[in-house]
Amino acid sequence: MNHEPALELDCRDLRCPLPVIELGKHIEQVALGEVIGVIAADPAAHYDIPAWCRMRDHEFLGEAAASDGTPRYLVRRLV
Amino acid sequence: MYLDTASSEPLHPAAREAMLAALDQGYADPRRLHHEARAARLILDNAREAVAEALGVRRSEVSFTSSGTDAVHRGLLGLVNRAQGRDVVVHSAVEHSAVLHAVAWGADSEEVGVSPEGRVDLEDLLARAAGPGVGAIALQSANHEVGTLQPVGEFESPNQVPLFVDACASMGRLPLPTGWSTAAGSAHKWGGPAGVGVLLVRDGARWRNPFPADDRVDHRGSGFENIPAALGAAAALQAVVAGREERNARQHHLIDLLRAGVATIPDAEVVGDPVGRLPHLATFSFLYVPGEALVDALARRGFSVASGSACTASTLEPSHVLAAMGALTHGNMRVSLTRDATEDDVMGLLAALPEVVSEIRQDLGL
Numbered sequence: 361m362n363h364e365p366a367l368e369l370d371c372r373d374l375r376c377p378l379p380v381i382e383l384g385k386h387i388e389q390v391a392l393g394e395v396i397g398v399i400a401a402d403p404a405a406h407y408d409i410p411a412w413c414r415m416r417d418h419e420f421l422g423e424a425a426a427s428d429g430t431p432r433y434l435v436r437r438l439v
Numbered sequence: 440m441y442l443d444t445a446s447s448e449p450l451h452p453a454a455r456e457a458m459l460a461a462l463d464q465g466y467a468d469p470r471r472l473h474h475e476a477r478a479a480r481l482i483l484d485n486a487r488e489a490v491a492e493a494l495g496v497r498r499s500e501v502s503f504t505s506s507g508t509d510a511v512h513r514g515l516l517g518l519v520n521r522a523q524g525r526d527v528v529v530h531s532a533v534e535h536s537a538v539l540h541a542v543a544w545g546a547d548s549e550e551v552g553v554s555p556e557g558r559v560d561l562e563d564l565l566a567r568a569a570g571p572g573v574g575a576i577a578l579q580s581a582n583h584e585v586g587t588l589q590p591v592g593e594f595e596s597p598n599q600v601p602l603f604v605d606a607c608a609s610m611g612r613l614p615l616p617t618g619w620s621t622a623a624g625s626a627h628k629w630g631g632p633a634g635v636g637v638l639l640v641r642d643g644a645r646w647r648n649p650f651p652a653d654d655r656v657d658h659r660g661s662g663f664e665n666i667p668a669a670l671g672a673a674a675a676l677q678a679v680v681a682g683r684e685e686r687n688a689r690q691h692h693l694i695d696l697l698r699a700g701v702a703t704i705p706d707a708e709v710v711g712d713p714v715g716r717l718p719h720l721a722t723f724s725f726l727y728v729p730g731e732a733l734v735d736a737l738a739r740r741g742f743s744v745a746s747g748s749a750c751t752a753s754t755l756e757p758s759h760v761l762a763a764m765g766a767l768t769h770g771n772m773r774v775s776l777t778r779d780a781t782e783d784d785v786m787g788l789l790a791a792l793p794e795v796v797s798e799i800r801q802d803l804g805l
Contacts, residue, residue, distance in 0.1 A: 376749050376757070377769035381727050381803060404749040404757045404768050411767040415706070415726060 363421055363434055365397035366390045372430055376404035380412050383435065387418065390437050398433045399426045409433045440784055443745045444628075445583060445608065445720050445775035450675075451630030457674035458632065458667045465666030469656050483656065483666050489673035490637060493680045494615050502638040502659040503669045507607045507625020510636030511537040512544075513659065514621035515603040516649035517640070518575035519546045525574035529567045529600075531559040531589065532763035538577050538605055539759070545649065546574065556712040557587035557764045561594060569597035576602045580616055583608040584747055584760040584773060585711030586720040592616035601645055609717060610637065611679040612687065620644040629679045630778070631672030634665060679778075687718040690776050693785045694721045697774060700789040704796055710766045720775040722747070724761070728770030728799050736795045737772070742788055745773045770796075 367390050371379035379400035390396045398409060406423065413420040413435055421434035441449065465482040467475035483503075491498040504510040515538060519526050528546040530538060533553050542548045551564045559578060568576050576596055581588045591604050601620035611629030615622065621644060626635035638659055640646050653661035698709050698721055706726035725733065730748025737744055747758030748771040757768030774788070 377727055377729055380769065381805065384727065384805075402749070403755060407757060407762045407765070407768045411765060412726070414765070415708070415767070 363395055365434060366394040368397040368399065368432075371398055371400040371402075371405070374400065374402065376402045377408060378402075379405045380408045383409065383412060384416075387416075387435070387437055392437055392439075395421065395434055395436050398435070399430050400433065401430050405433060406431065409435065440741055440787070441743050441777055442774045442788070443743050444777050445717075445773060446745055447627045447633065448630040449777060450632065450671075451678055451778075453678040454631050454671035454675035458671035461667035461670040465670065469664060469666065470654075479666050480656070482670050483664055486666070486669040486673040489677055493611070493673070493676045494637075494639070496615070496639055497642060499642055500639050502640065502657045503664065503672075504636035504638050504660045505662055505665075506634060507623060507628065507636040508537040509660075510623035510625070510638040511535070511605055511607070512541045513649060514623045514638050514640070514646075515541050515575060515577055515605075516545045517646040518601045518603055518621060518644075519649070520574055520645075520647075524572050527570070527573045528575050528577050529564060529570075529573055530577035531564070531579065533557055533559070533582050533584075533760045534577060534579055535583055535605055535607065536759075537607075538579070542577070547572075549573070553763050555764055555766070557582050557585045557710075557760065558712065558715075559589055561590050565594060565597055568600050573598075573600050575620075576600055578602065578604060579608065580604055580606040581609040581613070581717045582711070582760060584758060585722045585764070585766075586716035587712040588613075588715045588717070592618045594618070611676050612683060612718065615639075621646055626668075626672035626675065629676055631675040632668045635668045635672040637672070682778075686778055690718040690780065693776060693780060693782060694719065694774075696782070697721050697785050697789065700785075701792065704793050707796070708767050710761065710764065710771075719780075720773065722761075722771065722773045724767035724772075725770035725796050726767060727803060727805055728796055730769055730771050732799045732802075733770060733772055733795065736799060737791070740791050740795070742791065745775075747771045747773065 419436040426432040467479040469480035529549040604619040604622040607625040610624030622639040624637040627633040708724040710722040730746040731750040749757040
């Protein structure tokens with residue numbers, strides 16, 4: 361399955377809970393089944409993005425480092 | 440309205456009374472043989488006896504320490520034995536930081552995950568405890584942040600591995616569970632003074648003092664005994680235990696009301712076990728709400744609550760308890776009731792919360 365994000369949000373400089381808020385604001389800009397990426401340095405994003413996916417019924421695909429080493433979280437829009 | 444008794448309960452009147460009396464009588468060195476020393480020693484012995492009785496343990500099993508944290512450190516690390524190759528501590532991921540810091544300092548950690556309600560995976564705990572080199576299992580009686588009770592007393596350790604129970608969150612409020620070799624409590628969490636911990640070491644337990652010895656009355660602790668505070672702790676514990684049936688039922692009901700009310704707020708998560716929990720405590724997370732803004736807004740309306748969100752912590756790391764449960768870590772608040780909390784108090788908070796949450800969300804453009 362393709363995990364390449366259709367949209368990527370740069371939330372490197374945002375503190376919790378702003379990366380999750382950005383994700384919530386932009387999820388509908390990708391089509392159903394497409395992936396959105398969130399790059400966030402804030403440590404809370406590591407827990408809150410999977411929790412957001414659970415609450416909003418989207419699929420959390422995992423976490424990998426962006427080119428500069430900042431964590432990048434991948435979410436598949438399901439609803 | 441003070442809603443943070445899980446951090447520290449206001450001093451119980453019984454503690455104040457006992458301490459005031461003991462301040463003038465309990466100053467001397469209880470190890471000496473003169474008149475003043477004997478008076479001090481008597482107070483200390485009485486305090487120990489009262490704590491033993493309130494907890495249903497033997498007097499010989501009770502030691503006073505300089506804090507709950509100190510009792511945790513001693514109780515847990517005294518079971519670890521590096522020389523004999525028993526230096527692994529198997530513990531839940533939601534233990535208090537005092538336990539985690541003790542493990543990091545003097546043992547090897549074997550961490551066990553928890554359910555979404557915060558209850559330890561008992562099967563995994565027992566499997567890991569059966570592994571090589573295990574010195575102790577560390578399991579809390581109840582979680583200090585979300586209130587969920589742990590299955591202490593419901594299992595037998597493999598290979599007779601000793602169990603350390605951090606009972607700080609529940610001591611006095613709930614009966615002490617069984618099955619431990621050592622256990623710890625903290626007086627200011629039941630209405631005693633700060634600076635008094637209770638260390639319990641079962642008679643015959645494989646425990647030894649992990650820290651430098653001190654030639655005091657009780658070889659398990661160190662430092663000159665704070666005798667008036669020990670007596671205050673004991674008096675508060677007796678009073679709290681005596682009244683707990685009525686109080687627990689009342690608090691349990693109030694927390695039920697609070698949980699049900701918060702569940703109707705949009706995008707609110709009610710965290711922790713709804714039934715198998717501490718009577719006086721509830722934790723919530725509100726999506727998209729910064730914890731700091733939540734605590735501040737509630738404080739402006741007169742409600743004093745704690746938060747496990749990263750922005751309220753010095754470390755910028757969110758609560759490891761919420762993280763281990765997979766709960767939302769931002770927008771978090773913990774409510775813990777005083778012993779005399781009423782339904783009006785809870786209703787007042789429930790009236791304020793929806794507005795507070797919605798105002799914060801509006802300010803963020805949501």
